[in-house]
Amino acid sequence: MLLGGIADDLTGAVELAGMLAAGGMRVALVLDDAPVPPGQDAVVVAMPSRVAPVEEARAGFARAAEALLGAGAERLFFKYCATFDSTPEGNIGPCADLLMDRTGAGFTIFAPTFPEAERRVFMGHLFVGAQLVSNSPKRFDPLTPMTEPDLVKVLTPQTQRRVGLIPLHVIARGAEEVGRHVAALRADGVACAIADAGTEEDLATLARASWDWKLTTGGSNLAAHFPAIWREKGLLSAAAPEPAPRAAGHGAVLAGSCSDRTREQVEHFAARHPALRIDLARMDSPEAALRQAVAWALPLLEGGPICVTTAGDPEAVSAAQARFGRDGAARAAEGLLGALASALVDAGVRRVLVAGGESSGAVIRALGITRLSVAPYVSPGIGVCAAEAPVPLALCLKSGKLGPVDMFGTVLERMRA
Incomplete structure (x- = not known):
């Protein structure tokens, strides 16, 4: 190695x-x-x-x-x-x-x-x-x-x-x-x-x-x-590149990053597809917010990709941190998105784009994934990969601060079999 x-x-x-x-x-x-x-x-x-x-x-x-x-x-x-x-x-x-x-x-x-x-x-x-x-x-x-x-x-x-x-x-x-x-x-x-x-x-x-x-x-x-x-130096021979992963099934975006770029991407996507923002500072409880998000999302999946985001502007972030503490607010968002990912995969979602490094980790852990096959790099913020367990999934795990404004819809479409 x-x-x-x-x-x-x-x-x-x-x-x-x-x-x-x-x-x-x-x-x-x-x-x-x-x-x-x-x-x-x-x-x-x-x-x-x-x-x-x-x-x-x-x-x-x-x-x-x-x-x-x-x-x-x-x-x-x-x-x-x-x-x-x-x-x-x-x-x-x-x-x-x-x-x-x-x-x-x-x-x-x-x-x-x-x-x-x-x-x-x-x-x-x-x-x-x-x-x-x-x-x-x-x-x-x-x-x-x-x-x-x-x-x-x-x-x-x-x-x-x-x-x-x-x-x-x-x-x-x-x-x-x-x-x-x-x-x-x-x-x-x-x-x-x-x-x-x-x-x-x-x-x-x-x-x-x-x-x-x-x-x-x-x-x-x-x-x-x-x-x-x-x-x-003679230490490496070329390997055949992995094909870009695709999957047949519904598509969903889960956005946890509060960066300016992710919020711009959510806004662009929301002008074309259904999108739900969960306000951490105002939700009754994470369990109630999860039930509401699942009830909102499931009827919409047949019509095309959807987005659920916990991201907010600096004022919303401050309000959430005042309620839960700095780390507590982040854990609440990550736990909510992870649980929602599990529910969506159970409902037939097979193409998932997650915005934010910590959010991506939370989603992958919630799905029980321990190994990923990664497609060759194309451009900043677009990290496309595949998981075989628990079910075959095509995934895009993106840094909160990177990626073109229109990437949510275009990447989900690119991953569609």
């Missing part, structure tokens, strides 16, 4: 697996503590750790690392969001520390740049489009607000190791210069470095500098450059 990947949410795991598959690798995606399957070039473990308590996140990463290394993974890759989603306590730094300890890695980089989605790092500062992340809508994230754009400052309190920077002018000189810069950082006691990058060429340089490291961390499109390098 050339690579063992660990992603801190399910949509990130799907994206990473899809990019490796697009590079011609045989890839399996498993959830949490599911067994690591043999005979793969790469295995990606989806670990719902982004907003978990630090020790819970570290324990999950320890189990995943042990399983991957025990199955023969030659190196590990830690995938997190391109907006470096974390809290002051973690969990990027604590989980990276654990992986460095487990692999014996003396140095690693942190490279969240995702040019296709306009996430870039310059002089250690994270930009979303032309804005610093601290000026973007990401500052209003209900769980992981990003109010500090300097990623060196974000990472430093999260890790036991000294944090440095690999600036863009070093990367522009090529992989060998990156290697020399890393050697100088290590000689100065630095073990972790934020890596600048603005383009795919910058990421390709970073990948060429780190292709044989025991541990690398970053966005999925850093890892996407590894297969070509491994093939060049």
Whole structure:
């Protein structure tokens, strides 16, 4: 196994697996503590750790690392969001520390740049489009607000190791210069470095500098450059790509992300198809809200795809958090969407699009799915995959912040057999 990947949410795991598959690798995606399957070039473990308590996140990463290394993974890759989603306590730094300890890695980089989605790092500062992340809508994230754009400052309190920077002018000189810069950082006691990058060429340089490291961390499109390098080194032969999954049956959207982009996508879909918004702050109880949502949805399924969302604007999110607490509001939404997914699948839904990383994980766990086949990556936010159990399903698990505005309807139609 050339690579063992660990992603801190399910949509990130799907994206990473899809990019490796697009590079011609045989890839399996498993959830949490599911067994690591043999005979793969790469295995990606989806670990719902982004907003978990630090020790819970570290324990999950320890189990995943042990399983991957025990199955023969030659190196590990830690995938997190391109907006470096974390809290002051973690969990990027604590989980990276654990992986460095487990692999014996003396140095690693942190490279969240995702040019296709306009996430870039310059002089250690994270930009979303032309804005610093601290000026973007990401500052209003209900769980992981990003109010500090300097990623060196974000990472430093999260890790036991000294944090440095690999600036863009070093990367522009090529992989060998990156290697020399890393050697100088290590000689100065630095073990972790934020890596600048603005383009795919910058990421390709970073990948060429780190292709044989025991541990690398970053966005999925850093890892996407590894297969070509491994093939060049004679370590990898091309695999036939998986066909895009399709399924005969009803279609449904379950949207839990409160990002601006997901709310725009819900609004676009709702102008053309039935859509129901559940106001967490005003519902009588999760059980009552589930009964009402099922009663609303079932008569409509024969007429085409439907959408149920728990997403709201910042004021609605604040009201829900005031009622349930920050984590309690998120768990209420995830539990509701997971239970609703089970009811809809029982009613014949076979094409499901879930918006939001934590929401996707909750839905997949509620359905009892432990392994996914991932289609090769196509574009940001569109992570299409298939599950065979408990029933054959075609799924799209999308990051809340990504994807075109019209993707709900078009992706559900694309997945229809």
